[in-house]
Amino acid sequence: MKIKIDAFEKELNSLLEKAVSDAKTLKGFSEDELNHRVSSTSWSALECIQHLNLYGDFYLPEIERIIDLKRYPASDTGYFHTGWLGNYFGNLMKATNDKITKMKSPKDKNPIHSDLNITTIDRFIKQLEKMQLLFSQSKKSNLEKTRIPTSLSPMIKLKLGDTFRFLIYHIERHLLQAMKALSA
């Protein structure tokens, strides 16, 4: 899939801003409400946020490390092409309105029963700000040639552009889940 970088940047920043705004909304709820679970296996709002934090813990330092290497300068076409795997993950994560298909999370990214509170959300907001910064730095690198290992395996790498796509839709998806956990 061919993606216009400027358009993607607009979408990413808009989704990140919405994420920050949603996170601030979440801060207005009580700790009890944020820890409330609809069923014993579904996640509370805080668990959704912590799950996102765990992904950020892996991806943000990796992205930063690799773009600092400055191996591949940005292309001048203004477009990047998604890879088949990157495109698959991106589309998998994209929440289609209200319908969220249930998916199993990798064991080390399962936040259930961890100790969570208001700092979980504050940490998430910091990660969003960091992601915004990293994307603007990433524009100097080639979004196709630069590859980022996935948390699944260091041998499975995605294009830098695809990594951001996957991450931002993943965030959107779990934030939707967090809001639902509150309203239930």
Add this chain to the structure above:
Amino acid sequence: MGRLLQATTKNPGQRIISKGEFLTREGETERNLYYIESGAVRAFLLTEHEEQIIRFGYKGSFINSLSSFLNGSPSPFYIEAIRKTEVRVLTKELLEKMVYENEESMKGYIALLETLAVQQIEREIDILTVSPSERLKRVLERSPTLFQEVPLKYIASYLRMTPETLSRIRNS
């Protein structure tokens, strides 16, 4: 410092906070100085990836977000109770009034600030000390009862090492 303590007992401000409750959050302006009567708190810096503990407060110590308290800037730190804690609260207004009241109070306040300045320098040396066992030794010399007051995982964070490393060097 005795006068400060006196002021806190006269001041009706007293709070009891439960484990996990905050005295101060990042971004807030610190308006109080707390004296811990019982329990324990931790002051930490939150980054995108972790909580870095910079200081503990337990029975008999004063604590607050000092930079924010002194210059009105937003607090970079959280101060959270690690178990049920009773504090006496001294507001900035009351402290200022008291400190400038007479020479005795001023001396007491200066002595407190001097103690704090030295503690900060010691802490800076802690951070620059490469050997984990050396860092532990330094901290235990200052606070021999630390392991009775604070859970291991927090001490490890303060010492800038993993809980596993801390257990290992304690047992060796």
